Amino acid sequence: MEAGRRRRGRSTKDSADLKVEILRAATAEFSTKGFDGARMDAIARRAGVNINLVYHYFGNKDALFVAVMEAAYLTIRTYHNDINLRALDPEAAMSELVRSTFRLFSDNLHIIGLLSSENMHEACHIRQSEQIRNLYNPLLDFIGETLARGVAEGTFRSGVDPVELFITISAQSYFHLSNRHTLGFILHRDLTSAESLAARQRHVVEVILSFLKHQARNSSDA
């Protein structure tokens, strides 16, 4: 069995990977149970290691959570870096940003659980990380520049706050997934099916693009 193999005869190379494995286990535990619901020994069990190893590598529960959050934000950064949007025209760039944001969350549900828990704790863990603090600056710059390019070429409405737009884009994808259980119950619909997700993604793109392009034609509204 896996567990047996793990407990005995670990090679030196395995040892080097243990930290990664613990981090993965902690991510799974924290994201599904929340910080308070997560158990250190459950994390150790998930990772197939002795609980003391967890303390050896990460110090304590809070520090472990910080490490998990930093890794999660690295994933986010990766998703943003993977797309080279600046080469695209403003409309294509923006719709691709919306789509990649949707994929970011739907491919990494654990990020939603982690962010949800971290907000319950008033972001006390990530506040300790300078690395995270400035993670979004490039993205906000990109949004601002793309908006400007769109306005310049007459495609986008003017006067849109990049921060507000970023929140709107994230909100559309995040909320659908973060609240999938309560929404599924009161709306009598499974929000996690492949069709539901595809429809949501299409809808989100439509909403954002409609908004951006709307004002460009009729500036008397709103």
Added chain:
Amino acid sequence: MEAGRRRRGRSTKDSADLKVEILRAATAEFSTKGFDGARMDAIARRAGVNINLVYHYFGNKDALFVAVMEAAYLTIRTYHNDINLRALDPEAAMSELVRSTFRLFSDNLHIIGLLSSENMHEACHIRQSEQIRNLYNPLLDFIGETLARGVAEGTFRSGVDPVELFITISAQSYFHLSNRHTLGFILHRDLTSAESLAARQRHVVEVILSFLKHQARNSSDA
């Protein structure tokens, strides 16, 4: 003296209100700490009662949480009932719905904490409540009818799914607040200031209305 009055000889009126007081304390505790982070004795202390009274009235932690959720959803229903939107024209009705949804969350931040925690637990508590299950049916009907009216009079685009729209409307208000701590940190902006909230509300209305009215004029987009 206060303490003496509390311990002995509480008047009947006091007694009748104790349940309400406990419920309020539990709401505060659960919404700020989450289900797992909440402490029963902290709830009792907040309510100024002996912890056993909490058990006397509500049985156990889970049942108390269910009671809190039911009260929270009643608040939600109240917010929806307070506005008589059916008398308004479609555009006014919809923009008022967006605004009231925003107020619902910004006036009742505790609801966000409760929903967040409940989703971490896969909605296991509210699933026990038939009352909650069908709470949103009338609202969805209203959205569907209003959309139809807007389409009929040529104001709104056609083909919008009421459920999808409802999620979009909620998402815009909810996410801004549910993730205010992490967003505040990475965006370097206080999302809870009066100006920030007012700006967000305006933005949200604009986004939704742009979307609804966009397709009515140009159906080749998106």
Added chain:
Amino acid sequence: MEAGRRRRGRSTKDSADLKVEILRAATAEFSTKGFDGARMDAIARRAGVNINLVYHYFGNKDALFVAVMEAAYLTIRTYHNDINLRALDPEAAMSELVRSTFRLFSDNLHIIGLLSSENMHEACHIRQSEQIRNLYNPLLDFIGETLARGVAEGTFRSGVDPVELFITISAQSYFHLSNRHTLGFILHRDLTSAESLAARQRHVVEVILSFLKHQARNSSDA
């Protein structure tokens, strides 16, 4: 429903019976759960009365248990009084005593539970009752006299201690029932079926009578 009828519009005659009803409920609870496993509020619920009434009538858990034990020993006395054995010849009298002892326990399983619990507490409750202390004196006298009659007429062996014989008679019936659950499990046999009980009763009579009559014929044994 019963309970409803009980709670409302109780007649004065009903009130007089409440003590009896509580006692019956307490007997059921104590005998099936033991003193420590019994719950005062479960007793009140079983009786369909408010728990404070239990305290009103009986003071506390220990006193209630004493009352239950006294009632139980009254049942025992009744079973002994019901049979007028002194008119019978020694052998018939003795075999009838064995049978009535068996019936005493098989008809009143609760007595077994109560005695078992009371012995776990080193008889601390019944020690408070003078009434119980001397309850068995007449029975022991009867056994002694019957033994003497049997010896005199040549039916019974001599030298039998009445107390020892009483224990033997009780043991045979009691143990089969008191340990029916563990015995049933390790012996792979249901000891509570009608056939099993009938067979046991026959067996017990046979054992006792064999013993009493044996020595009368062969005094070299043992």
Added chain:
Amino acid sequence: MEAGRRRRGRSTKDSADLKVEILRAATAEFSTKGFDGARMDAIARRAGVNINLVYHYFGNKDALFVAVMEAAYLTIRTYHNDINLRALDPEAAMSELVRSTFRLFSDNLHIIGLLSSENMHEACHIRQSEQIRNLYNPLLDFIGETLARGVAEGTFRSGVDPVELFITISAQSYFHLSNRHTLGFILHRDLTSAESLAARQRHVVEVILSFLKHQARNSSDA
């Protein structure tokens, strides 16, 4: 100092014995207080260990009780194994079985307390143990074979059910001790004195042997 040695720096040999020590303490607590009356912290105190160690080794109260019961039944098996009765002639074998059963209980009063409590709980704990389920099979076989040998050589009566006989033998020893407190009170006799125990043992052997040999001479009785 004793306490210091206990708290820190326990030698490995000590550690290995802790489980046994806890089990002994648990046996004492459970057998004298019953399952419901027993307290986990009292067990820890009796064993001189931290209460959490008890949970570390045994999981919970029920599992600890199961462990205690299994150890108790092992003691029972030991008592039965220690005597090599098959080599003896039927009468000697049977009288030795009766005596060893008596010793089993009088040497191990805790077994009586444990069995009494377990029966109050309808054997719910030992039912989980396959080991216990078949513990008595060899003993029942032995009784059946010995009876047959006795019948074949004309010493014992025929038609005796081995299970019934086993219950009778156990009952005689068990009841005297299990109910020693209530019996002592109502019979005005100390049943635990050395003389009383010796007399009981003699009496029990006599009763069983009389029964077994009786029918062999006079089959018209009973």
Added chain:
DNA sequence: GATGAATGAGGTTTCATTCAT
């Protein structure tokens, strides 16, 4: 580096009992 032993603090819950009416 890695592990089993050990612990303190505290969490939820139960329960006998009393108070006030």
Added chain:
DNA sequence: TATGAATGAAACCTCATTCAT
């Protein structure tokens, strides 16, 4: 007589963490 409110004590159990090897 009868009852809902209220409480203190303690029970079982969990969990993050540290110690000793």
